[in-house]
Amino acid sequence: MSSRKLFFFFSFFLFFTANLYAQDKKIDSLQRALKMHTANDTTKVNLLNEIANANYRLDNDQLKIYAEQANKLAKEIQFEKGEALSWYLKGQYYYAKRKADSAKIHIKKALSLEEKSDRTDRISNCYYLLAHVNRMEEKYESSIQLFEKVIQIEKDENDQERIADALNTIGYIRFIMGEHDEANSKLNRALAIYDSLQLDNKKLYPLNNLSLIYMQQGRYTEALEYLQQCLTKYRAQKKDNNIASALLNMGLVHSYMDENNKALPYLEEGLAISKKFGDELRTSKFIIGLGYVHRFNKDYEKALEYYNEGLVICKKIESNEGLYNCYNNIGSLHIEREEYNLALKTIEKAMEASLTLKSKNRIAESHYQMGLVYFNLEKYEKATEYLLKAKELADEISLTKTQSESNRLLSSIYQEKNNYKAALERFKEHKILSDSLFNKEKIEKFTQLEYEYLYQRQLDSANIRELKLKQTVTATSKSLERSQRNFLIGIIVFLGVALLLGSIIFYLKLKNAREKNQNILIEQKLLRSQMTPHFIFNSLSVLQGMILNKEGQKSVSYLSKFSRLLRTVLENSRYKTVPLSDELTAIESYMGLQNMDASTPFNFQLLVAPKIDIHATKIPPMVIQPFVENAIEHAFKEHTEPKNIAVELTLKNEDLICTITDNGMGVSDKKQTLGSSKKSLATTITSERLKMLSKEFKSSGSLEIKNREELGEKGTIVTLMIPYKIKAAS
Secondary structure, X not given: OOHHHHHXXXXXXXXXXXXXXXXXXXXXXXXXXXXXXXXXXXXXXXXXXXXXXXXXXXXXXXXXXXXXXXXXXXXXXXXXXXXXXXXXXXXXXXXXXXXXXXXXXXXXXXXXXXXXXXXXXXXXXXXXXXXXXXXXXXXXXHHHHHHHHHHHHHHHHOOHHHHHHHHHHXXXXXXXXXXXXXXXXXXXXXXXXXXXXXXOOXXXXXXXXXXXXXHHOOOHHHHHHHHHHHHHHHHHHOOHHHHHHHHHHHHHHHHHOXXXXXXXXXXXXXXXXXXXXXXXXXXXHHHHHHHHHHHHOOOHHHHHHHHHHHHHHHXXXXXXHHHHHHHHHHHHHHHHOXXXXXXXXXXXXXXXXXXXXXXXXXXXXXXXXXXXXXXXXXXXXXXXXXXXXXXXXXXXXXXXXXXXXXXXXXXXXXXXXXXXXXHHHHHHHHHHHHHHHHHHHHXXXXXXXXXXXXXXXXXXXXXXXXXXXXXXXXXXHHHHHHHHHHHHHHHHHHHHHHHXXXXXXXXXXXXXXXXXXXXXHHHHHHHHHHHHHHHHHHHHHHHHHHHHOOOXXXXXXXXXXXXXXXXXXXXXXXXXXXXXXXXXXXXXHHHHHHHHHOOOOEEEEXXXXXXXXXXXXXXXXXXXXXXXXXXXXXXXXXXXXXXXXXXXXXXXXXEEEEEEEEOOOOOOOHHHHHHHXXXXXXXXXXXXXXXXXXXXXXXXXXXXXXXXXXXXXXXXXXXXXXXXXXXXXO
């Protein structure tokens, strides 16, 4: 087998694609949410960006439409985070369309905004996408530098998966550049990380790329073993994009082994998949692969037809890698047909593409091909120049076959020049390398036969075990069928009765709970309806008195405070919970109104423990106010001393405790009997309400009223344990 067989085709880097059906459902859900959200705010920008991202590789034109909408709105509302993401998504669109310059412009705009806000994860994403754009442009050194930046960022963030992704791509690029040792090192590091993270699917990436190295090194059995693992898993997962990549490599390995009949089905199946996905680069590789098979079957016209078809695609997408493969293969075809002048022109183009790629193995192969053409044209000086350069590069990266063939031709040239000593030295080198290759190929062939034999034996053994298992299952099923039928009927009857009884019990309990909750809600509404008219009537009476007394400024101030308080009470009553700050504001406003009309103002204190966040803590509305109102209305009748009311909030063992203290007549005083029925009703309903809310909030709730005489003081102390929630930080 000639050395040039090792350099013709290389696989496109693998990408996983999401399940299309699930992706469609996600997009539909996001679009419904977008229709319902009419406000032009940050939420809408985020929805537009999410829909754009969900369309990546599914419908890239839709990606662009939604990303542009997000970008426009984000600029209008000055939402830099959303704007940056929309630039990034547009960069993805142009990357998918293979428009590298446009992709870079948009990614760099995203990167500029992300660096201002120091969003490390998004900065890493921008560098990662830029690296792939540079790889697409075949600017390999720039691509590697950007991937190294990603690795450095992710080391600080300890994102091992992203580090492995970057290492895998660097390994693939190093392989393209012919730096096999470095490629092998990076790919094995990526494989080890995926293995430690138990990411079995992602392990297929470096395995597939390692198979390419083994292919070039002539380690075909190892390459086939890795590729068979990948192909089996891809078929099980029904990932067509990845199946195509593995099929390409399987076809190439069999071609290198002169097993063209085995290669052909892999290449034809993969070509159909690539055309379905519209992947032009990979399609060109399958087409060139089919040309390669026909060429080695000596069907040169058919081979040339495939090569020219691949060349048209590679020129269109401006792929130097594809152009090299086409020109190198066409040049080899002309050499085989002894069309040396045509070969010379074509291989010069292949060399130009290899130098642009900076790929050492391709440069070495191009020099060897040029040397071979000049040798056949009997232009020995030129041939020697190219062959020595080919051998130098082949020695550097251990391309044994190129070393051997270059030495063979150099030996023939030196013999023509009567330099028999140099000819003998080159021939000895050729013989040593050729023998090592011959032995290696014999071992490889034996290993391949052994591999196929063991694989077939395992397959046959598995089929036999499957047949025996089926027979055992069938026999067991028949023997158990009769007894199981009766047993199953009994279980079904028992479960049916149990389910019916359970349903009845559940229905009765649910009905009882609903009735109880409904009663409590009605009582709460009743209490509010009693309190609100009473409060409004008193306030309006006071306001009327001020107007009649021509206290204009005071009446305006009173009316302003009254309206604010009324609005707060009405607003709070709409919600199940309100911020503690709103409830305390309502109480302070209420006390302010009471003091404006009082002949002897109340000394009111509101104390909140420092560790209570009144804005984040949410409590049921109208829990504290009724007890403050009771103190004002009933505790200080015929009371001439300073009237003191204190409300204190503390946290004890994570329980929210509120105490309302006054220095009035006390709950046992006979003079308070007029308001006792209303106070009793308020106490009963509040107590029931706290019990109900404590279950719902999963937080303690209780009510206790004591006469301060027990403590040797005057007045009443009400202790409320209030159920509460802490609002999550936005």
